[in-house]
Amino acid sequence: MKLTFLLCCIASTTAEPETLDSDTTSTATKNSKPAAKVQRSADPSKPEPYSPSRAADLYSTYADDDDQGVIGPEELEKLFGDAGISLEGSLPLLLAWLFGSTEMAKVTKAEWEKGTAGLRISSLPALSAALTDLENLLVHDKPPLKPAQTTPSSKKNTSSSDPYDRSQYFRLAHDPKKAFLEFYLFVYTLSKPPQSRNIEIETACALWSVILAPRYPMVDDIISFINEKGTYKAVTKDLWSMMLEFCQTVSPNLDDYDPEAAWPTLLDDYVSTKKSKVDGAPSNANAI
Known part of the structure; x- marks a missing residue:
């Protein structure tokens, strides 16, 4: 980038x-x-x-x-x-x-x-x-x-x-x-436009691709999902923080993903779509 x-x-x-x-x-x-x-x-x-x-x-x-x-x-x-x-x-x-x-x-x-x-x-x-x-x-x-x-x-x-x-x-x-957490949160604040509470989804994806993807390769797959979906508009600070937690705690095969946990809708949608493709069933993911 x-x-x-x-x-x-x-x-x-x-x-x-x-x-x-x-x-x-x-x-x-x-x-x-x-x-x-x-x-x-x-x-x-x-x-x-x-x-x-x-x-x-x-x-x-x-x-x-x-x-x-x-x-x-x-x-x-x-x-x-x-x-x-x-x-x-x-x-x-x-x-x-x-x-x-x-x-x-x-x-x-x-x-x-x-x-x-x-x-x-x-x-x-x-x-x-x-x-x-x-x-x-x-x-x-x-x-x-x-x-x-x-x-x-x-x-x-x-x-x-x-x-x-x-x-x-x-x-x-x-x-x-x-140290990485401090850097990661700093990037969100630095990138957020003045008078705005969020950053645009395109900006977030560009940033995730260079600061998260090298450590967590599945981020590239998440970004591809976001681009294919095309309905997500902005990233809140909560979603920004939870994206890192998701990468740190959920395995790439998603077997340990807890759907009852308070994950942001975007990540719920991503997991639902991925698992439906594996199971051969249609996805019920909803856009935020």
Whole structure:
């Protein structure tokens, strides 16, 4: 899922930005800033030391020309491109969570300063490493990294060979399930349009496909059911939360699904449809 696609799913009052690949001449004129100096270490074992001034310079490189207080959607897409970070998965959402962003696809100067200082990040490779580590831990459910050797006087589980300060990573790795829940609930709040109590079903499916499906493959089947049904319009916070609980507690074959439990109608419909196909009987699923 690309960041630009997700932005199209979420209601916005701002004008639609120009596409980055429309006309190279007009794009070059609009983006009058000098090309970003991508900091890539030839030897990953020798990461660039953190520098607040370097972090500030990096921010200035990507800040919106019309509003220096924010890195907007187009600038964030360019930053990700320069850093070699994919926009087609959960990494943009993890960046927002790490930096405490309050708007989708935007990072304010204050959020950047706090986020980079906490992680001691002042280069694109370090940012890429931090996001990739977190994606592997939370989204792909991979075993956590092992803390580096520390001296008795050290107060942090980090090493001079680390590309960034991994102290926060190891705190999250202590209880990945709790960390993932916090991230998952954050994504709902981040994605919900202002003045709305729900998010649109298209947005929810796009998000589920990148943050739930890698951990719980049956989510892809649920999304296919939703698309085939075509009658579900919105996702409440309760449905959002219960979708995760469903994935964590119900087996893919649905044998342990309790129809008497207080599951949302969408999930009842999904199970009913799946079981009716197995039994060869017509489904009685009703749309919400």
